[in-house]
Amino acid sequence: MALKLNTEYLENFVSAHEFEGMKPLCKAADEVLSSKSGLGNDFLGWVNLPTNYDKEEFARIKKAAQKIKETSQVLIVIGIGGSYLGARAVIEAVKSSLYNNLPKDTPDIYFVGNSISPTYLSQVLEICKNKDICVNVISKSGTTTEPAVAFRIFKKLLEDKYGKEGAKERIFATTDRKVGVLKQEADKEGYETFVVPDDVGGRFSVLTAVGLLPIAVAGCDIDALMQGAADASKKYVGVESDCHKYASLRNIMYNKGKSIEMLISYEPTMTMINEWFKQLFGESEGKDKKGIFPSSAVYSTDLHSMGQFVQDGSRVMFETVIDVKNPQQDIFLEIDKENNDGLNFLANQNMSIVNKRAMQGTLLAHTEGGVPQIVIEMDKIDEYNIGELIYFFEKACAISGYMLGVNPFNQPGVESYKKNMFALLGKPGYEDMTAELMAKLK
């Protein structure tokens, strides 16, 4: 029992009968998901993924990761959105937010192709100078602007450095199984390819090759990651499960007028898990002018920035707090004889105890301040537990989205800025819009 939902801090905010009232709706959402009869049901590949994945490809991922480790000091991961956040989130959670700075026997990993900033890309290129690098380019179509631009640049860099033959041994393409320009190019050039499945949307793709290859390169145990998710897929079944309860709770909060959910952690290594969560829920539920705005914080750091607002500002939010029971590393705080700083009251014990007391103190303070606190207890931060957490959130997101009456699996709004950008850049096929948009610029 790695993960556990603790709803006991909610007693002044949510009554037992409210859960009862949501149960039929939660059940309906669950049935729509199980029977694959709901909106977006072409994208349910993630449901059985943790057990039903391609074992042959999984073995190839491990081999490719080994090859990258043996031949490179740096892995460049090119991808955006779901082709970026999942891998980075797991690596930082399990290894470190300072992964690239720590002494280690695995390559540094830089994520590019997730913005159009030439400054950022130039800086990564500078870091790569005189280093052996491999590239994992991740794009289902191969035409998404951000990763495609970055791939052009890194492909050229590799071919200049290693020759065309050498480069093809160092480029790994995670893309569509059959079609698309990246798949065509990979086949033509002879890159090893991995599959972005047709029925798994980007934000649900961390447990496919999209996430698994970079995660394996960082030295994470991807078997344990999948096992955690597989166990979760068996555990979170039926409306009494913690996952369904969390989905119901989110909708209770929304119906009460709470417009913001803050995902809270007390470990800086969870910063990118927060970002992954924001995409998962924001993109799944933020449509048809509906949805809870997903936000996040890392405490106690952000208690000294957003803490004042959460304690006493507009009462628009609830918090979902990840309570990690056992730290990855600990430090024993020694008694200081002089005690100039008066801190001996917290010494003679592990620092993790102080962190836990900060969390408990904050749970009570924010409850007192009128901010509902949902707590997700987690045994520790490792591959297995993160695998479970990922599946927990994915399934909760699907159920929660269906309870809100939206299609949790599409993202039509993401196209709007792209269309405008294409028109402003004069992309063939978008010329009609160009003049009209140009006239609107201020």
Next chain:
Amino acid sequence: MALKLNTEYLENFVSAHEFEGMKPLCKAADEVLSSKSGLGNDFLGWVNLPTNYDKEEFARIKKAAQKIKETSQVLIVIGIGGSYLGARAVIEAVKSSLYNNLPKDTPDIYFVGNSISPTYLSQVLEICKNKDICVNVISKSGTTTEPAVAFRIFKKLLEDKYGKEGAKERIFATTDRKVGVLKQEADKEGYETFVVPDDVGGRFSVLTAVGLLPIAVAGCDIDALMQGAADASKKYVGVESDCHKYASLRNIMYNKGKSIEMLISYEPTMTMINEWFKQLFGESEGKDKKGIFPSSAVYSTDLHSMGQFVQDGSRVMFETVIDVKNPQQDIFLEIDKENNDGLNFLANQNMSIVNKRAMQGTLLAHTEGGVPQIVIEMDKIDEYNIGELIYFFEKACAISGYMLGVNPFNQPGVESYKKNMFALLGKPGYEDMTAELMAKLK
């Protein structure tokens, strides 16, 4: 004219008469600030700081920075909240979000004492192994838990490594001018000290020694930073100024029911400026159950995570977009003869043009989607412009807070979690609360 407010994208959201209607209120707020007659008027030292700073100390900061650069590979900055975010924000904006990974002739800089995570602290300690380090401990009182714990550990590390005499040459304390345990300790041990002024709150302190010493160590030009702020302090005077207009706009948005402001940038180097902004506004306005919830994003990265929500989710937010006119570095996108990816339509020009088109396309798309867009145009990201931006936001925050009727300079809510934490840890003086709080834990 480095910074300019562009309100023209707001035409469908805010009428001219609304600005007119806010003017008397803005004027009242401005008068309260100028005459130092408003709530929190003990903390207005930041207003004249850019011209009225301690020149002797400023020269000492530069000397200390030079000494640190010459003797160390790593600078450890110990501080939380305003003693953390400002320095990190400026360094990352001006230098890089990858500052520690870039080849350079200045020390790596790690920020600790901003959380109670033993995992994070252990990892930084591991990175410091076998490296020469200096420490800048920043705390007005010296008793704030997070930095005080970290300082105990690093002080011991330095004394073990360099001896007590050697360590004192490597520890720089930024603290109260006269009182407090850190000041006492610094005097006793012989550390060089710098001042956290009495009349400048933490979130307004980046242009004091609090921010300036680490910023100078990173090789930033702190004269230019101060000059940008000094020029801003002359420019943003009177209710017609862009700064006052922005403050009025925020209150117009709030009065229309917008509960979230997202600060948007298209440069990853601005990520920590976003975090600094969130503290500045969140802590200043988030009180008495009021205030706009500050949030942020870096596009186009987050257009592929939060973009769907902003385009079509709950209409609860407005965006304030930093439009940087000239990139720090650029990359020329070459035509690719094969054009497999069909991207030649955006080649044969600088990548920064594509980034700009993405911004313009997004401004139009989000406007169309019903999200009001405030634009702050900025010449480029350098010390001078960041200095101006800092002062712009500080003054806008003061005016905006007064227009909301709050004290923009206190943060009483931050004490709540601390009190509970102390009681749960059995700190002397808090024993009364301990049993009661223990009983409330679930």
